[in-house]
Amino acid sequence: MNRNRKSGKQEGLGSRNHESRRLKRFRRFLVCRFPDFLLFSCVPAFLFASSAAADVVVGSKKFTESYVLGEIANRTLTDAGIRAEHRQGMGGTIILWEALKGGQIDAYPEYTGTIATEILKSDPSLSFDQIQHSLEKLGVGMTAPLGFNNTYALVMRRSEAQRLGIRTISDLQGHPELKFGLTHEFLERQDGWRPLRQRYALPQQNIIGIDHALGYSALASGSIDVKDAYSTDAKIEQNDLFVLEDDLHFFPKYEAVFLFRPSTRADAVAALRHLEGTLDETRMIRLNAEAERTKNYARAADLYFEGSPRSNALDDSFPRKLARWTLRHLQLAGFSLVLSIIFGIPLGILASRGGAIGHVILGFVGVVQTIPSLALLALLVPLPFFGISVRTAIAALFLYGLLPIVRNTATGLQDIPRSLRESAVALGLSPMARLWKIYLPIASRSILSGIKTSAVINIGTATLAALIGAGGLGEPIISGLNLNDHVTILEGAIPAAVLALLVQWCFDLVDRVLIPKGLRL
Amino acid sequence: MSALVKLEDVSKRYGDAIALCPTNLSVQSSKTTVLIGPSGCGKSTLLRLIIRLIEPDSGSIELDGKAATADNINVLRRRIGYVIQEGGLFPHLTARANVLLMARHIGKTEEEMHNRLLELSELTRLSQNLLSRYPVELSGGQRQRVSLMRALMLSPELLLLDEPLGALDPLVRASLQKDLKEIFTRLGQTVLFVTHDLAEAIYFAHEIVLMNEGRIVQKGTITDLREKPADSFVSEFINAQRGVASV
Numbered sequence: 164m165n166r167n168r169k170s171g172k173q174e175g176l177g178s179r180n181h182e183s184r185r186l187k188r189f190r191r192f193l194v195c196r197f198p199d200f201l202l203f204s205c206v207p208a209f210l211f212a213s214s215a216a217a218d219v220v221v222g223s224k225k226f227t228e229s230y231v232l233g234e235i236a237n238r239t240l241t242d243a244g245i246r247a248e249h250r251q252g253m254g255g256t257i258i259l260w261e262a263l264k265g266g267q268i269d270a271y272p273e274y275t276g277t278i279a280t281e282i283l284k285s286d287p288s289l290s291f292d293q294i295q296h297s298l299e300k301l302g303v304g305m306t307a308p309l310g311f312n313n314t315y316a317l318v319m320r321r322s323e324a325q326r327l328g329i330r331t332i333s334d335l336q337g338h339p340e341l342k343f344g345l346t347h348e349f350l351e352r353q354d355g356w357r358p359l360r361q362r363y364a365l366p367q368q369n370i371i372g373i374d375h376a377l378g379y380s381a382l383a384s385g386s387i388d389v390k391d392a393y394s395t396d397a398k399i400e401q402n403d404l405f406v407l408e409d410d411l412h413f414f415p416k417y418e419a420v421f422l423f424r425p426s427t428r429a430d431a432v433a434a435l436r437h438l439e440g441t442l443d444e445t446r447m448i449r450l451n452a453e454a455e456r457t458k459n460y461a462r463a464a465d466l467y468f469e470g471s472p473r474s475n476a477l478d479d480s481f482p483r484k485l486a487r488w489t490l491r492h493l494q495l496a497g498f499s500l501v502l503s504i505i506f507g508i509p510l511g512i513l514a515s516r517g518g519a520i521g522h523v524i525l526g527f528v529g530v531v532q533t534i535p536s537l538a539l540l541a542l543l544v545p546l547p548f549f550g551i552s553v554r555t556a557i558a559a560l561f562l563y564g565l566l567p568i569v570r571n572t573a574t575g576l577q578d579i580p581r582s583l584r585e586s587a588v589a590l591g592l593s594p595m596a597r598l599w600k601i602y603l604p605i606a607s608r609s610i611l612s613g614i615k616t617s618a619v620i621n622i623g624t625a626t627l628a629a630l631i632g633a634g635g636l637g638e639p640i641i642s643g644l645n646l647n648d649h650v651t652i653l654e655g656a657i658p659a660a661v662l663a664l665l666v667q668w669c670f671d672l673v674d675r676v677l678i679p680k681g682l683r684l
Numbered sequence: 685m686s687a688l689v690k691l692e693d694v695s696k697r698y699g700d701a702i703a704l705c706p707t708n709l710s711v712q713s714s715k716t717t718v719l720i721g722p723s724g725c726g727k728s729t730l731l732r733l734i735i736r737l738i739e740p741d742s743g744s745i746e747l748d749g750k751a752a753t754a755d756n757i758n759v760l761r762r763r764i765g766y767v768i769q770e771g772g773l774f775p776h777l778t779a780r781a782n783v784l785l786m787a788r789h790i791g792k793t794e795e796e797m798h799n800r801l802l803e804l805s806e807l808t809r810l811s812q813n814l815l816s817r818y819p820v821e822l823s824g825g826q827r828q829r830v831s832l833m834r835a836l837m838l839s840p841e842l843l844l845l846d847e848p849l850g851a852l853d854p855l856v857r858a859s860l861q862k863d864l865k866e867i868f869t870r871l872g873q874t875v876l877f878v879t880h881d882l883a884e885a886i887y888f889a890h891e892i893v894l895m896n897e898g899r900i901v902q903k904g905t906i907t908d909l910r911e912k913p914a915d916s917f918v919s920e921f922i923n924a925q926r927g928v929a930s931v
Contacts, residue, residue, distance in 0.1 A: 586772030589735050590786050590834075591761035600785070604776045679776035681818035 217248035219431045222259050222268035225252040225630075225641065226375055228313065228395060228447065231454050232272035234464035236421060236435060243434040251460070252641055254631060255348050256281045258544060260422075263303065267552055269427045270435060274313060274417035278305075280353040287354045287415030304425050304432065307439040308418040311447045313395045315349065315414045317407045319388060324405040331410040332363050335389070339366035344373040344387030354415060356391075362413050376644060393417075395444055397451035419447075442467070458648050481654070484639075489658055492635035495628050496621040496666075499557045503564030503617055508610065510565070511572020512598070525573065528566040536563065536627050544631060556628035556635075563624055564617040571613025575606030607678050615670040622663040626655065636662070688713045688842055688874045689734060694743035696729055703729045705899040706743060711842070716868055716875040718885040721895035721921070727878045730895075731844050734876070735766050748841065762786060765835030765843040769850040771827040773819040779830045780815040783837055790838075804833040807867055825856035832864075836871075843868075845877045849884070861887060882925035894918060 219240055223233030233249045240247035250268060253259055260282055262268045273282075279289040283297050291308070298305050317332055324330070327338055335341065349355040350372050359365070367389075373381055378390045379398050392399060392406070394417075399406060419442070421435045442450075446467075454463035514524040534542075539559045549555040579602060587601045603610070629637030636655040643651030675683075687710035696704040704726045711717050719727040732738050734745060736752050744751055752760050766772075773782050783804070787797050805812050810829040819827055828848055835843060848864075849857045865888060868875055879885055885892050886906045894901045894909060902914040913919040 580770075582768055582770045582772050583774060585732075585737050586766070586768065586774070588737055589761060589764075589766040589772075591758040592786070592789060593758060596789055600789075601774055605774065607776075681774075681776045681778065681820065684818055684820050 218246045219248075219270065219427060220268045221247060221249045222253050222262055222271035223249065223251055224256070224259055224271070225254055226393075227397065227451050227454050227460075228393065229272055230460040230642075231450050231463050232309075232419065232421075234460045235438065235467050236270060236272070238461075238464050238468065239434050239438060240431055243430060245428065245431050245434065247431075251638070252629075258631065261544065263422060263424060264301075266424065269431070270421050270423035272309075272419060273305075273422045274419055275308070276314065276354060276415035276417040278420075278422075279415065284353070291418070298422070302425060304423045304427075306421045306423070306436050308420055309438055310419075310440045310442040311395055311444040312416055312418050313393045313444075313447070314409075314417040315355075316392050316394050316409070317389055318382070318392045318399060318404040319407065320382060320385075321403050321405040323388060324407070329407065331408040332359075332365075332413070333410050335365055335367070335407070336363065339368070341367055341388040342369040342371070342386070343367055343389045344371050344378045344381050345391050346375045346378065347372045349391040359413055362411055374644065395447040395451060397448055397455050400448065400452065401455070458651060485654070485658060488634065488636045488638055488655065489662065491633075492622070492625055492637075492659070492662065495553065495556055495560060495625045495633060495635050496618065499560035499625075500564055500614070500618050500621055502557070502561040503568050503621075504614060506561075507565050507568030507613075507617070508572050511569040511610070511613075512576065514569055514573040515576035517577075521573070524569060528569045531562045532566045536624050537630070539563075540627060540631055552631075553628075553633045555631055556625070556633035560621050560624055560628070564621050567613040567616035567620070568610070569613075571609045571616070572606065575609025575613075576602055578609070579605050604679050605682070608674070608682060611670070611674055611677060615667065615674075618666050618670060619663050622659060622666055626659055686713050687711060688748055689876070690744075690746045690749075691730075691734075692744050694730075694733060694740045694745055696733060696738060696741055702898045704733070704740075707900055709893065709900065711874060711876050712891070713874050714872045715890040716873075716877055716888045717891045717893060718889035719876065719878045719893050719895060720880060720882065720885045721901075723880065725895040726898040727895050728846055729898075731766075731846050731876065731878055734842075735761060735764050735844060762790070762838055763841050765832075765838075765840040767828070767831045767835045767843075767845045767848045769847040771819070771824075771831040773827055773831055773834070775819050778816055778818055779822065782819070782830060783815070783833045785834070787837055800837060801833075804836055807836075807870070808833050809863055823856075824852050825860055828852065828860060829863075832867075841874060843873055843875045845875065847878055847880070850879070864888070882922070894921060896921075 221233050221236045221240070223229040230251050233251060237247050237249035253262060253268075256273075256277055259268070259271045259273070263271060275291060275294055276287050278294055278298070279285050280287050283289070283294065285297070289297075295305050317335075319329065327334075329335060329338065345356055350370075356370070371387070373387070373390075378387065379402055381387045382390050382404070383402055389407075392404070394406065398404070421438070423432060423435060450463045450466055453466050454460050457463065510524050510528070514521040531539075536559065539562065540555060543549045543555045543558055549558060583601070583605065587597045592600065625635050626637035626640055628635050629641045636659040639651050639655035640659075643649065643653075643655070689709075689711040691707060691709045693706040693708065694704065695702075695706045707726075707730070709730070719730060721727050729738070733740050734747075736745075736757055747760055747763065750756070750760070773779070774785075777785065780801070783801060784797050787800070792800075801815070802812075804810075805815065808829040810826065810833065814822065814826060815830075819830075822830065832848070849860055852860065861884065867873070868888075875888075877885075877888055879888075889906070891903060892906060892909060893903045896917050902909060902918050904912075909918055910922055913922070
């Protein structure tokens, strides 16, 4: 249901109802002059069959256990005859929560402690019933606990802990020189670093924020001494880490549950409820370890169903995945580029006239470019129209693509010699005819090089779209980063680089068609 | 004799710099009037005012009794041909497309355009097969011939030439001077010609208008200027170029 409504909206984005006549003229110009414009062909395909076909969409957070739980839910739903889709590693708590409320996903795995503090902004000591009651009021359903408690923990290298004689978190008080590397989420959480430090009166000053998966490497190499972890984290076993005892009982319970929308089909909710009480800590650690060992979440999820590996979980061969990632990547970059062209060229023309408007336009696109891409995505996500969706990724890429096009259009026009401008005026051409027949063609080389720059930047930046579940070649990069697996990272990084080169090469061909011959001699 | 262009008390300044003091000038039909004077004397400004590349601060400019307004400005411009030293040809268009640009824009038929193009290439002695070239593929002299064809395409009543031969080498310049003069005579063309070269002025002019520091110093034939100079500047200017002028 929700899926259909959503894909309908995306179609609306692609339609050109809101374009002014002038923009249409630009589009006509582009269409008739780019008959085989590679990226344009992506636009009609800009509806995604995969998500439109699923009845229930399961989301997951960006860490191994969440991926595995998402896969387990996906498999359970599929086995119950429900068309399900798993959107892996969409982001942190707030992103998943907003996506659930916004209807972009129907269910995702969450932890009771997180719900109490982060979502309900309440006391971590809330009882399970109190949490369930509060969620009901917010219009969200919750299953009973799945069976394991994945609380936060602080971990150290076992050898180091033994050498210093540290066993509990309180023991850290005597070692102010220790370096802490904490995840960004833990640093900011209500039940995270700040109250923990207060409670235990920790003296350490050397605290850095670091990605969860990278933090393990940093810990192993000795760049940091203490990091936050989850109690079911497979890395604890693998890396021979020591879990410091929470002797003051600071960390609340983090019982795993599934959150779901009440509008979710009853049979789907029933299927999710079948998972209640079926996963204890030992089992979860084993699944997590399997996921990290095989780099395959679906196979780890299969372990849960014991000995009945699902045939279609593995038939997603690399070429097919690559094709899917690449197609989505081209859709993201292509559609946003088309938008950048449609808006960038008119803005560039306005900016070329200078004055206050020109300064405002160039100032605006310049400032947008200075916002870190990750921050821009994060800023767009809470806005009503955007949320966790492809729209958000395209909007961000579109904004990034503007600067090169606007600036090159403006300078290309400003660089036209005065003698040529005056000749066009003196001939008696109307202002529009001057622009279309004289100024734009003469500035075409500069404008096209702006478009080319924008396209290449877009191909690179589009890898970040995977952070908000928009897919593309960023998907393997982020999974790989999460698993600390270089091969998976390269599966996304190499095609993205090749794509950028191909796009550059295609535009060199387009130059030969679009730049008037007289300017190329 | 009737005046095709009439300027009354026309002046132009850029900030504190006076480009043109209040000036009166009539350009006679079917005659070649040459504006001459040192660099910065206001002669190009005067031309640019007539075709309204710039607007005057005061005074009126009439073409054939009509003043330019926002509505008729482009129609008026099409009745004037304008050639500048750099040629002003559009680099992305072939010579032919440059010449036909305005005719196409206002919807002339292919046949009309073809016939006019034949006339013009014969008139300007530019070989037809050069017309398919782009401006960068043409020599300076050829470019100015194309530029002249473009200016004459719509049979303008007035032709404004702003040092059209200034950038050419002496041999090409001499042959173009000869051709230009023939063309003006054949067409009975009204011409306002700007140059800083006295010999060229004498060669073309029915009337010479000598300018200095934003004002007209003297109008008349070369004989008038030589024998009855209005002030010492006129004598100095004539004497400075005498060696050439007496050739």
